[in-house]
Amino acid sequence: MPRTAEDNQRIKDERREDILTASRTVFARKGLSATKMSDIASAAGLSYGLVYHYFDSKEEIFAEIVRHAVQDTLNFASSVDVSDASPLEKLRAFCEFKIQKSVHRPEMHLIITQAFATDALPPEALAAIRQYGSKISETVRSWIQQGQETGHIIEGDPVELDMALFCALQGLAMLQMCSRVVPRGMPSVDTFLRMLSVRGDLS
Template sequence: MPRTEEQNQRLKEERRRALLEAARRVFARKGLAASKMTDLAAAAGISYGLVYHYFPDKESVFAALVEEAVQQGIQLVAEARQRSGSPWEQLQWLCTRVLDGVQREPSFPLILVQAHASESVPGPVGQALERYSSQFFQQIVTLIEAGQEAGQVVRTPAAELAWMWLATIQGLALMRILPHMNHVPYPETNTLMRLFAP
């Protein structure tokens, strides 16, 4: 029995999602320049030709992943800021979600590191990344400043704290993909929160 149009659409979306998830891991490890469409197809378990059914080139796959990663980060910080409770509790909630996310899927922050570090990122992707990253960073700074105003966060310049926090998250993501670091205990939320403690 042939599939319905709705079933075809659902299958197409599932394959696209599987391709993006596999590509995220490939790009996080190899970067944009070293990755090939054949790598993405192999990682996703689909034929080389089928990849082109969803994306015209590897740059457009990478662009979709960068946008997704940054949008998720912006959404997460916005959700933290909308939660009830003190700024400290909002920061704690954010740190818990981010640590859990990095432990489950370290490729999300690593995609952003690759995008910032790569010289081969297409101009429009780089411009969008700068715009979104600035928005994400400013939201974290604003949350830290709210904690400082409430006397709950150390009186260090908020931008410095935000940079330190982001560097820690990126470092943890890198450590998660190194096989010889699997035995090292993963930090808990309270450990990360010490960055902000007055």
């Protein structure tokens, strides 16, 4: 009994997902240019040529991963933004999200950063990245400003505070990726939030 068109489509979707999943680790570990298509193929358990059946090029895979990662974070930030939580709670939720991602999928954040730094990247992926950067920091900054108005976030330039938080989260993803195990003594959300919160608001 031959496979139906639906079966084929399902296989195709699965393979695409396999490739993307495998690529995430390899890209984060070795970077875009150092990653060979053969690396991806073997990581995904596929033959070399087959990868080209699903993606036109290495850069296309990279761009796709970036798109997904960006969308993921943006979605979460938006859902938090429209919630009725307090500004500090929103910041906490966002940090927890990023930290959790850093632990379980450190590739994500790191690949986004690579995309920022790298030169040779498809224009579409670059556009997504730019949007991500401005949109996220814009949102986080608004939380900080609201918190300052209610007196739960310390005074100071929101841009600076936003950057400080970004740096901490960024560095965490980096650290997580380098040390290939989950190290004991991971920084807690509270430690990071101490940079922003007014004395006494955290335990």
